[in-house]
Amino acid sequence: MGHRGFNLNLTFRPVRQAPVSLTAFCYFFACVFLLFLLFACPILAGQPLKDSLAIESIISRLQAGEKVQRQKLHDVTFSGSLYERRLKGDGEIKEEKRFDHLTHLRRDSDTVRKMDIHENYLRYFKNGKIQKDEELRKEVKNRLKKKRKGGSNNIFSPLSDAFADIHRHAYRYAYGGLTDTLVEGYICHIIEVSVNPHRKDKHEKTRIEGVYYLDTLSCRITRVDFRPAKLGGGLVFNLKEVHMTLTYNRVNEYIWLPNYFHVTGSGKAALFFSIRFEREGTYENPIINSGLPDSLFLDPISVGSL
Numbered sequence: 166m167g168h169r170g171f172n173l174n175l176t177f178r179p180v181r182q183a184p185v186s187l188t189a190f191c192y193f194f195a196c197v198f199l200l201f202l203l204f205a206c207p208i209l210a211g212q213p214l215k216d217s218l219a220i221e222s223i224i225s226r227l228q229a230g231e232k233v234q235r236q237k238l239h240d241v242t243f244s245g246s247l248y249e250r251r252l253k254g255d256g257e258i259k260e261e262k263r264f265d266h267l268t269h270l271r272r273d274s275d276t277v278r279k280m281d282i283h284e285n286y287l288r289y290f291k292n293g294k295i296q297k298d299e300e301l302r303k304e305v306k307n308r309l310k311k312k313r314k315g316g317s318n319n320i321f322s323p324l325s326d327a328f329a330d331i332h333r334h335a336y337r338y339a340y341g342g343l344t345d346t347l348v349e350g351y352i353c354h355i356i357e358v359s360v361n362p363h364r365k366d367k368h369e370k371t372r373i374e375g376v377y378y379l380d381t382l383s384c385r386i387t388r389v390d391f392r393p394a395k396l397g398g399g400l401v402f403n404l405k406e407v408h409m410t411l412t413y414n415r416v417n418e419y420i421w422l423p424n425y426f427h428v429t430g431s432g433k434a435a436l437f438f439s440i441r442f443e444r445e446g447t448y449e450n451p452i453i454n455s456g457l458p459d460s461l462f463l464d465p466i467s468v469g470s471l
Contacts, residue, residue: 216339216340217340219354220338220340220356223354223379224328224338226383226384227325227328227379227384227385227386228328228329228330230383230384230385230419230421231325231385233419234419234420234421235272237419238272238453238454239272239454240270240272240454240455240456240457241270241422241451241453241454242267242268242269242270242451242457243270243422243448243449243450243451244265244266244449244450245265245266245267245268245446245449246263246264246265246266246447247263247264247266247444247445248261248262248443248444248446249262249263249264249443250262250442250443250444250445251440251441251442252441252443253441254439254441256441260291261291261292261293262289262291263289263290263291264286264288264289264290264304265286265287266284266285266286267285267287268282268283268284268285268448269282269283269284269285269457269461270282270321271457271462280321281462282462283461283462283465283467284465284466284467285466285468285469286301286304286305286466286467286468286469287469288301289301289304298468302468305466305467305468308466309464309465309466312465321423324373324377324386324389324391324411327358327372327373327377332368334361335360335361335366335368335369335372336358336360336372337360338356338357338358339356339357340354341354341357341376342354342355343381344378348378349378349388349412349414351380351382351387352380352381353378353379353380353381353387353388354378354379354380354381354384355376355378356376356377356379357376357377358373358374358375358376358377358391359374359394360374360394369394369395370395372393372394373391373392373393373394374391374392374393374394375389375390375391375392375409376389376390376391377389380415383421385413385415386421387421388410388411388412388413389409389411390408390409391409391410391411392408392409403432403433404430404432405430405432406430406431406432407428407430407431408430409426409427409428410425410427411423411425411426412424412425416451416453420453422448422451423448424447424448424449425445425446426444426445426446427444427446428442428444428445429441429442429443430443
């Protein structure tokens with residue numbers, strides 16, 4: 166009996182791969198780019214990944230706390246004293262002026278950060294001796310001229326601006342860990358802030374550099390040791406160096422306010438005479454949201470009781 170042959174006819178067709186869609190490719194590229202930003206950028210910038218993440222978390226909490234404070238703080242009045250000293254070469258006091266004053270602040274209606282300021286000078290002492298009202302008025306008149314020329318610094322300009330989103334491109338941040346001791350009564354995060362030399366803009370003359378101490382629980386600023394990133398000068402006075410410290414006090418759950426500042430520096434007057442100086446000020450007994458009137462802020466300075 167014959168056997169029928171078995172005809173096996175197999176046809177092999179190449180398997181066609183499904184085309185990669187543009188959406189899938191973009192998604193893959195985006196994931197790779199995000200991984201690069203997360204891991205490579207902090208390393209290239211000399212910032213360890215864990216420190217970079219810590220800084221971002223601290224800044225985020227600081228911004229949230231400042232936002233709440235701006236919503237809850239409308240005006241505040243401080244009492245305090247301002248000391249201005251001229252120093253000798255060895256640091257000994259050559260001349261000292263002291264002003265007792267009230268400082269009134271009110272949230273500017275035009276912006277969320279700026280505040281209107283009025284200083285009310287009550288008493289003037291020179292080298293420990295109280296001066297006549299006439300002398301006080303002369304001093305205040307000179308201060309008013311400086312303010313109108315823009316030559317008087319405002320310590321109430323928020324130092325947290327260095328962490329504001331609109332300014333962060335201009336700064337570099339380095340995490341210094343936690344303090345070993347209490348700073349103004351708190352264990353603090355340490356963040357060193359420096360100006361990015363590759364990013365310049367119209368605000369570069371007002372930039373600062375220094376060390377920020379932030380409470381570990383609230384991430385609010387307790388102290389800043391800082392200096393101008395760029396020293397200014399002119400024909401009358403050329404500033405050579407300046408070092409500043411500003412401390413803050415917790416008033417309540419939401420509000421932290423400055424309570425002390427200290428400035429030391431040196432420069433040359435008329436390009437020949439070296440001058441060393443020191444300024445020190447206290448801001449105490451804050452009265453919050455008392456409803457300060459608009460008329461108070463028509464002039465930045467006044468003399469005597471209001």
